[in-house]
Amino acid sequence: MSDVTATHSTAKVTVSPEEFAFVKYDATEIATIVAELAEQLGIANPIRVVVDETTPLAKVYEEIDAASSDATITLHAESGALEDRKHPMSFSPTGARESLGRILLRAHDRMRTDFADAPGDLDLTLEQNAAWDTYCAGRLARMGVETNQQRWRYNHRNRFGFNDDVDEMFDRLWSSDDLGWADVASGG
Amino acid sequence: MGNAPVRSDTESTARAPFAPWDRRDIPGSFSVEETARRVGNYKWTEMKLFEALGGWVATVPELDVKMRLGTHCYHHAWHADLWHKRLPELREMKPERLTVPANEAMERFIEAMTEPEAPELTIEKLVGVYRVLIPRFIAAYTYHRNNTSEITDAPTIRSINFILQDEFDDWRDGEMLLQSLITTPEHVRRAAEQQATLEAIMVEAGGITGADSIGTGVTTTTEGGV
Amino acid sequence: MRQFFPVEDLARDERFVQTNMAERMKDGRTAIDVEKTSSAKSRGASKRLTPDRHDASDAARGLMHGIMVGEIQALEGAGRTAHDFATGDGTNDTVPFELKLDMARQAWDEARHVEISAKLSDWMGTELGEFAENTVLFEAACSNDPILRLAGVNRALEGLAIDVFTQMKEFGDIAGDPYLEFCEDWMLADEVTHVKMGSDWLRKVTANDPDRRTKALEFQQVVDKLFSFGGARGESEESSFSLAKRFRELAGFTDDEVDTISQMDHEALEERKEAVRKYRERVGADA
Numbered sequence: 035m036s037d038v039t040a041t042h043s044t045a046k047v048t049v050s051p052e053e054f055a056f057v058k059y060d061a062t063e064i065a066t067i068v069a070e071l072a073e074q075l076g077i078a079n080p081i082r083v084v085v086d087e088t089t090p091l092a093k094v095y096e097e098i099d100a101a102s103s104d105a106t107i108t109l110h111a112e113s114g115a116l117e118d119r120k121h122p123m124s125f126s127p128t129g130a131r132e133s134l135g136r137i138l139l140r141a142h143d144r145m146r147t148d149f150a151d152a153p154g155d156l157d158l159t160l161e162q163n164a165a166w167d168t169y170c171a172g173r174l175a176r177m178g179v180e181t182n183q184q185r186w187r188y189n190h191r192n193r194f195g196f197n198d199d200v201d202e203m204f205d206r207l208w209s210s211d212d213l214g215w216a217d218v219a220s221g222g
Numbered sequence: 223m224g225n226a227p228v229r230s231d232t233e234s235t236a237r238a239p240f241a242p243w244d245r246r247d248i249p250g251s252f253s254v255e256e257t258a259r260r261v262g263n264y265k266w267t268e269m270k271l272f273e274a275l276g277g278w279v280a281t282v283p284e285l286d287v288k289m290r291l292g293t294h295c296y297h298h299a300w301h302a303d304l305w306h307k308r309l310p311e312l313r314e315m316k317p318e319r320l321t322v323p324a325n326e327a328m329e330r331f332i333e334a335m336t337e338p339e340a341p342e343l344t345i346e347k348l349v350g351v352y353r354v355l356i357p358r359f360i361a362a363y364t365y366h367r368n369n370t371s372e373i374t375d376a377p378t379i380r381s382i383n384f385i386l387q388d389e390f391d392d393w394r395d396g397e398m399l400l401q402s403l404i405t406t407p408e409h410v411r412r413a414a415e416q417q418a419t420l421e422a423i424m425v426e427a428g429g430i431t432g433a434d435s436i437g438t439g440v441t442t443t444t445e446g447g448v
Numbered sequence: 449m450r451q452f453f454p455v456e457d458l459a460r461d462e463r464f465v466q467t468n469m470a471e472r473m474k475d476g477r478t479a480i481d482v483e484k485t486s487s488a489k490s491r492g493a494s495k496r497l498t499p500d501r502h503d504a505s506d507a508a509r510g511l512m513h514g515i516m517v518g519e520i521q522a523l524e525g526a527g528r529t530a531h532d533f534a535t536g537d538g539t540n541d542t543v544p545f546e547l548k549l550d551m552a553r554q555a556w557d558e559a560r561h562v563e564i565s566a567k568l569s570d571w572m573g574t575e576l577g578e579f580a581e582n583t584v585l586f587e588a589a590c591s592n593d594p595i596l597r598l599a600g601v602n603r604a605l606e607g608l609a610i611d612v613f614t615q616m617k618e619f620g621d622i623a624g625d626p627y628l629e630f631c632e633d634w635m636l637a638d639e640v641t642h643v644k645m646g647s648d649w650l651r652k653v654t655a656n657d658p659d660r661r662t663k664a665l666e667f668q669q670v671v672d673k674l675f676s677f678g679g680a681r682g683e684s685e686e687s688s689f690s691l692a693k694r695f696r697e698l699a700g701f702t703d704d705e706v707d708t709i710s711q712m713d714h715e716a717l718e719e720r721k722e723a724v725r726k727y728r729e730r731v732g733a734d735a
Contacts, residue, residue, distance in 0.1 A: 056477050090477045092503060113477060119510075119579045120465040123475055160502065185573030189505040192623050269535070272552050277449050277531030279555065280524035280586075283459040285562070285576070292523045292559030295530060299552030306545065318535075339449045341459040 045072035049083045056087040057113050059125045064116065064134075067127060068109070071135045074177055075142050082108045083134065090114045090122075095155035096137040098144050107141040109134055131179050132171075139170040148214030162219055164193035165207060169218050172208030183208065194221075250371025251437075257375060258312035260366060262320025263328075263431040265305035269321070270332045271355060272298035283341045284403075287348070290395055297388045304381045311377065324432035331355075331423040338416075345403050349416045352396025354424055360389050362430040365437055451532050455586050458524060463577030464517070469584045469674060473723065497615055497688045499623040508619055508628075509574045511688070515612060516565035517581040518605075523558035525589030525601050526551045533594050538653040543594045547653070550645050554602075557638045564631050571627055588671045595653055599664040602646020604671035607696060607709070609639040611681055614692035636695065643699035672709050679717025683710060686717065 047068045049061035068083055079098075092114030099105035115133035118126035143149045143166075152158075158166070168190050175181040187204055194200040206222030207213075213222060240246070252260065275295040282288050309317040323329045335350035367382045404413050429435025460466065479495055497507055529543075530551040536542025569576065588600035613636040620628030654661035675681070680688045691713065693706055701709075 056475075088477055089479050090475065091479050092506060120577065122467065122472070122580055123477075160500070163502070182573050182575070184570070185505075185509065188509070188572045192499055192505045192508075192625070196623075196625050196627075269548075273531045273548070274449070276527030276529075276552060276555055277453070279527035280453050281449070281457075281459050283461045285461065285520075285566075288459075288520070288523065289559040289562050292527060292555040292562075295527055296552045296556030299530070299549045303549050336449050 044078040045069055045081050047072070047081045047083065049085070051085065051087065054085075054087050057117070057123045057125070059085065059087070059113070059116060063125065063127070064130060067130050068134055068138065071131065071138050071179075075138060077107070077138065077142055078103055079141075080104075080106045081138075082106060084108060084110050085113060085116065086111070087113045090117070092117070092133070094133050094137050096141045096144075097154065098141050101145045101147070101150065103145070107138070109137050109141070111137075128180050132174065132181055135174045135177070135179050136167060136170040139173055140166060143170075143215075146214065148216070150215075152215040152218075161193045164190050165218050165221060168204055168207040169210060169213060169222070173211060175208075176211075246372035248371055248373050250375055251369040252366075252371075252375070254312055257370065257378060258309060258314045258320055260362075260431045261305045261308050261312060261378070262314070262317070262322055263324045264362070265302050265309070265317070266321045266323050267328070267332075267355075267359070267430050268298045268302040268305065270336075271351065272296070272302060274332075274336045275351070277336070278339075278347055281339050281341060282344050282347065284344055287344055287399055287403075290399060294392045294395070297392055301385045301388065304385065308378060308381060323427075324430065324435075325427055327423055327427035328430070328432070331420065331427055334423055335420055345400065345409060345413050346416045348396055348400050348403070349413050350420050352393055352400060353413070353417050354420045356389055356393045356396065358424060358429050358435070360386065360393065362435045363389065365435065369437065449531075452590070452592060453528055453532075455583050455590055458521070458583060458586060460581070461577075463575070465577065465580050466583050467580045468582065468587070472582060478721075495686050495688055496690075497619055499619060504619075504623070505572070507688070508616070509569075509572045510579055511612065511616065512565065512568055512572055513574050513579040514582070515609075515616070516562065516569055516576075517579075518585050518609070519558050519561040519565050520581075521583065521586040521589070522601065522605060522609075523555055523562055525586055525597070525605075526554040526558055528589060529594060529597050529601075530555060539657075541592070541594065544653070547594070547649050550649070554642055554645065557642065561635050561638065564635060568628060568631055584674060588674075591667070593660075593664075595650060595660060595664045596667045598646045598649050598653075599668035600671040602642050603650070603668050604675055606639050606642040606646065607672070607699070607701070608675040608681065610636065610643060610695045610699060611689055611692045613639060614695055615689035640695055640699045643696070643701070647700035669708070669712065673712045673716055676713045676716035679713060679719075679721075682713035682717055684714070684717060687713070 045068075047065040049065045049068075052061050054061070064083055064085070068081055072078075072081060089112050091112045094109070094111045094115045096110070097108045111133060116125060116130040118124040118129065137155075140155065144152060152166075153162070155163075168186055171181050171183075171186045175183065186208070187201070190204045190207075191200055194203065203221040207218065210217070210222050272295050275291045275298065279288055279291045279295070282291065306317050306321075309320060314320050323332070335355060338346040338350075363382045363386050367379055367386070370378060372379065400413065404410055428439050433439030455468075458466070497511060498504065501507060530548050533541055533543045533548075535545050535548060538544050538547075566576065585601075585605050588605055589597055591597050591600060613632045617629055617632035617636060620626070620630075620632060650661065650664060654664065679686065681691065683690055691706060691710055696706055697703075
C-alpha cells in the first residue's frame with residue numbers, strides 16, 4: 035500500500051498495488067491526485083484506491099463503509115480508467131482526475147441523507163449509472179477537471195435515447211449541483 | 223399508336239435540322255489525328271497527376287489536405303479514363319501509343335512537381351498542382367472546347383465540360399488550402415519560388431499539349447480545319 | 449517522391465501517436481479470461497460490443513477511433529498503390545491501368561470514410577488522436593508486389609472493415625443511434641465493393657501465374673490472422689466483433705475462406721491467451 039497524505043488535504047489516501055507490474059503507473063502520483071480531489075470536495079475520510087492492473091478495461095466504482103465522515107471510501111478502478119490512451123500502459127493524470135473524481139463525487143453524494151436509497155455502484159442499472167455519471171461529470175467540469183461534455187452526452191443518449199427530451203434531461207443533470215438520489219434517478 | 227390524335231393534312235412536322243437557337247456549326251480547328259494527339263497528352267498528364275496525388279496522401283500531415291488529395295486523386299483518374307476511352311474512338315486502337323507527354327520539358331515538369339516528399343513541404347506540393355498544373359489544364363481544356371468542332375467532336379466537348387467542372391472545383395479547393403497554409407512571409411517566399419521554378423519549366427513545355435496548348439504558340443497543325 | 453513509402457514515415461499532425469503490433473503485444477493486460485480455453489464467458493460478461501455492455505459508449509468510441517485511423521491508412525495505402533507501380537499488363541511489378549483507376553476510386557472512398565469517421569468521432573465525443581494509432585493496417589499495404597497488397601489490403605483489411613462496420617451498424621441500430629447506423633451502413637456498402645475489387649483483380653492478374661496467386665493467398669492469411677488482433681474478432685463471446693459472413697459472401701469470399709478465417713480467429717484468441725498466461729507467470733501476477 036502507498037500511503038499519502040497531501041499537505042493541503044486531511045484525507046489519508048492509500049493505493050493498491052504499491053508497485054505496478056503490468057502498467058507504468060506510480061502509486062504516489064495516484065494518491066496525490068486523489069488527495070487533491072478530496073481536498074477540493076472537502077472530503078476528510080480515509081480513502082483506498084484499488085487498481086486492477088490486469089485488465090485494460092476502464093470500469094470504476096466506489097464503496098463506502100457508512101455515510102459518515104470517518105468511513106473508509108474505496109475507489110476501484112480498472113487500469114484503462116487511468117490510462118493515457120495515446121500511450122498504452124502509461125498513466126494519464128488528466129484521465130485519472132476525471133475517472134477517480136467522478137466516483138469520489140459519488141462517494142461524497144452517498145454521505146447525504148437523500149442518497150440513502152441509492153443502490154450500491156455494482157447494483158445500479160445501466161440507466162441509473164449513466165444518469166449519475168452525467169451529474170458527476172458536470173460538477174467535475176465546473177471544478178476545473180478536464181471533461182469532454184460530448185463524451186458524456188453520447189453515453190447518456192446511449193442509455194436513454196437519441197432525442198430532444200433526453201438531451202434536455204442531460205442538460206439538467208449536467209448543470210445541477212445539489213440533487214438527491216431521487217432527482218438523479220428521475221433525470222434531474 | 224391506336225389512340226394518337228388525328229393530324230390535319232395542313233399540319234406539317236417538317237422542321238429545320240437546327241432550331242433557330244442552336245448555333246452549333248461544323249468548323250473546328252482540329253483534325254481527328256490532332257485531337258487524338260491532344261487527348262493522349264491529356265491522358266498522360268492526368269495519369270501523372272492522379273498518381274502524384276495518390277502518392278502524396280501518405281506524406282502530408284495535414285488531415286484536411288490528406289483527404290482532399292485522396293478525393294482529387296480519383297477526379298483525375300476519372301479524367302484519364304475518359305480520355306483512355308476516347309482514344310479508340312479517334313482511331314487510336316492502342317491508347318498507350320499516344321499516352322505520352324507533349325514533349326521532354328513536360329516530362330521534366332512532372333518530375334520537378336513530384337519531387338517534394340518531406341512532410342513539411344505541403345505548400346510546395348500544393349503550389350505545383352493548384353497554382354501551376356491545374357491552371358494549365360483549365361487553359362488547355364478551355365481552348366480545346368472553344369476551338370473544336372461543336373458537331374463532329376461533340377463527345378470530346380462533353381468530356382471536357384465534365385472535366386472542367388472538376389478542374390475548377392479542385393483548383394478552388396487547392397487554392398483555398400494554400401491560402402490557409404501560407405501565413406508568413408517565409409511561406410510566401412517558398413510558394414513563390416516553387417511556382418517560379420515550375421512555371422519556368424512549364425513555359426518551356428508550352429502547356430499540357432505543347433506549344434499550341436492554347437493556340438498562342440506554334441500551331442502544329444490545322445489539318446482538317448474547315 | 450520515393451517509389452515505396454515506409455510505414456515509419458506516415459505523416460501525421462502532432463495529435464496522433466503511432467504504435468505497432470509488436471508494441472501492442474507487449475501489453476500483458478487482457479480483457480479476456482485466460483484460464484478458459486473455450487468460448488466461455490470471461491470475467492462474467494460477454495465482450496461483444498453491444499449497447500448492454502457497461503462501458504458500451506466508451507468501447508464504441510475507442511473502436512470508432514480505430515476505424516478512423518484505419519481509414520486514414522487505407523486511404524494512404526490505396527493512394528500509394530495508385531502511385532507506386534508502372535502501368536502494364538500486371539507482370540513484372542506493373543499493374544493494369546484499370547487497377548490503378550480502381551485504387552484511385554478507393555482512395556476517394558477512403559477519404560470519405562475518414563470524413564465520416566471524423567464526424568462520427570465528434571458526435572461520440574472523441575477527440576482526433578485521443579487513442580494510439582496502430583499502423584498495422586498500412587504495413588499490409590507496404591509489399592513490393594501489388595498483388596500481395598491487394599490480398600492484404602482489399603481482402604484482409606477491407607474484410608476486417610466489413611466485420612467491424614457490421615458490428616457498429618448493429619450497435620447503432622440497437623442503441624437507437626440513427627447517425628451511427630446511417631454512417632456505418634454507407635461505409636459498409638463501400639467496403640463490400642473494395643473487397644470485391646481485390647478478389648476480382650487477384651483472380652485476373654494471377655490467372656496465368658498460380659504460384660503468385662498461392663503466395664498472395666498465403667500472405668492474406670498472415671494478414672487476416674494479424675487483423676484478428678489477438679482474438680478481438682471471432683465467433684466467441686470473448687471477441688468484440690464477429691465475422692460478417694453474409695456481407696463477406698457478397699464481397700466474393702467463399703464458404704471455405706470464411707471458415708478458414710474463423711478458424712484463424714479462434715487460434716489467434718488462444719495464442720493471445722497463452723501469451724498473456726506466460727506474461728503473468730513472468731511478472732508473478734495473479735490472473
